[in-house]
Amino acid sequence: xxxxxxxxxxxxxxxxxxxxxxxxxxxxxxxxxxxxxxxxxxxxxxxxxxxxxxxxxxxxxxxxxxxxxxxxxxxxxxxxxxxxxxxxxxxxxxxxxxxxxxxxxxxxxxxxxxxxxxxxxxxxxxxxxxxxxxxxxxx
Amino acid sequence: xxxxxxxxxxxxxxxxxxxxxxxxxxxxxxxxxxxxxxxxxxxxxxxxxxxxxxxxxxxxxxxxxxxxxxxxxxxxxxxxxxxxxxxxxxxxxxxxxxxxxxxxxxxxxxxxxxxxxxxxxxxxxxxxxxxxxxxxxxxxxxxxxxxxxxxxxxxxxxxxxxxxxxxxxxxxxxxxxxxxxxxxxxxxxxxxxxxxxxxxxxxxxxxxxxxxxxxxxxxxxx
Numbered sequence: 001x002x003x004x005x006x007x008x009x010x011x012x013x014x015x016x017x018x019x020x021x022x023x024x025x026x027x028x029x030x031x032x033x034x035x036x037x038x039x040x041x042x043x044x045x046x047x048x049x050x051x052x053x054x055x056x057x058x059x060x061x062x063x064x065x066x067x068x069x070x071x072x073x074x075x076x077x078x079x080x081x082x083x084x085x086x087x088x089x090x091x092x093x094x095x096x097x098x099x100x101x102x103x104x105x106x107x108x109x110x111x112x113x114x115x116x117x118x119x120x121x122x123x124x125x126x127x128x129x130x131x132x133x134x135x136x137x138x139x
Numbered sequence: 140x141x142x143x144x145x146x147x148x149x150x151x152x153x154x155x156x157x158x159x160x161x162x163x164x165x166x167x168x169x170x171x172x173x174x175x176x177x178x179x180x181x182x183x184x185x186x187x188x189x190x191x192x193x194x195x196x197x198x199x200x201x202x203x204x205x206x207x208x209x210x211x212x213x214x215x216x217x218x219x220x221x222x223x224x225x226x227x228x229x230x231x232x233x234x235x236x237x238x239x240x241x242x243x244x245x246x247x248x249x250x251x252x253x254x255x256x257x258x259x260x261x262x263x264x265x266x267x268x269x270x271x272x273x274x275x276x277x278x279x280x281x282x283x284x285x286x287x288x289x290x291x292x293x294x295x296x297x298x299x300x301x302x303x304x305x306x307x308x309x310x311x312x313x314x315x316x317x318x319x320x321x322x323x324x325x326x327x328x329x330x331x332x333x334x335x336x337x338x339x340x341x342x343x344x345x346x347x348x349x350x351x352x353x354x355x356x357x358x359x360x361x
Contacts, residue, residue: 008231008232008233008265009233009234009264009265009268012232012233012234012265013151013152013268016151016152016153016154016155017151019154020147020149020151020153020154021147024145024147024149025145028145030145035142038144039151044293044294044297045268045294046264046267046268046292046294046295047268093293093294094289094290094291094293094326094327095290095326095327096326096327096328096329097326104325104326104329105329106329106330108297112297114150114151114152114268115148115149115150115151116147116148116149116150116151117146117147117148118144118145118146118147118148119144119145119147120142120143120144120145121142121143121144121145122140122141122142123140123141123142123143124140
């Protein structure tokens with residue numbers, strides 16, 4: 001596999017991330033600086049986190065997200081194990097076996113995510129219409 | 140300085156997914172069965188499509204979209220079968236997305252079609268992430284590629300509804316380990332249906348054509 005193709009893939013994903021994040025910022029009526037972007041990436045999503053981080057910096061350049069940090073939360077693959085009757089970790093992304101009893105577990109529960117969790121905004125303290133968002137973390 | 144978190148919780152490919160859902164609804168309303176083909180370059184997507192179009196064009200109304208980074212060579216090949224074919228040239232983009240499909244369909248009357256085939260760009264990485272609104276997705280691997288291909292690219296095998304092992308006519312010559320390949324597919328994606336065929340000799344084509352027929356009946360019944 002050519003590295004260029006892999007990076008191209010993450011670049012397309014990063015451009016979509018910029019779009020989704022920008023829309024969220026606009027609809028929240030925020031005026032502050034974007035400090036960080038948080039994403040969840042399932043290990044079965046096919047996305048390489050280093051390539052995504054690199055692509056994010058390139059894609060964010062010139063946008064409201066320029067200079068923002070990218071936090072990637074990996075999501076391990078779990079599947080419903082019919083023998084254990086429980087959600088279990090699987091052996092690897094290439095082996096859908098329950099790590100407890102080794103039974104093949106057909107149904108994936110987690111690990112395919114590719115999701116924007118949220119955007120952290122630094123604000124100067126002026127009260128504005130903040131929209132329906134969660135309370136602030138203090139720094 | 141206060142930091143606040145704007146919670147979003149949205150899929151990164153939301154825009155593509157929304158458009159793909161719209162396409163899927165359109166396909167279902169028109170009763171057309173849309174099958175996409177994905178594989179690495181050279182696994183035999185175009186050869187399989189050529190044989191398939193030849194085999195079914197007399198009994199069914201068929202059209203095809205073909206994605207490639209450059210050239211319309213594949214579309215030219217497929218046009219010889221006499222069915223409407225459009226090339227999607229993706230340029231530097233390594234996959235077909237829902238928007239490209241939507242654009243390529245312009246002017247076609249889907250109601251008149253029984254089947255629409257979408258041949259994706261030869262690539263086992265990027266196409267996995269992009270829903271095209273297809274009814275079913277088939278992933279191809281040829282006997283020359285190595286039995287552990289599914290283990291190396293699990294995401295695309297997880298996105299597929301069928302695996303097709305191609306070029307079985309040369310399996311013996313290249314020392315293809317069939318049990319190992321089937322075991323690998325089942326390990327990555329338990330229960331995934333597998334069809335083994337050769338587009339060149341037509342061995343195994345009947346199973347594929349029957350699969351397509353079932354898919355068409357399911358699409359027409361929606």
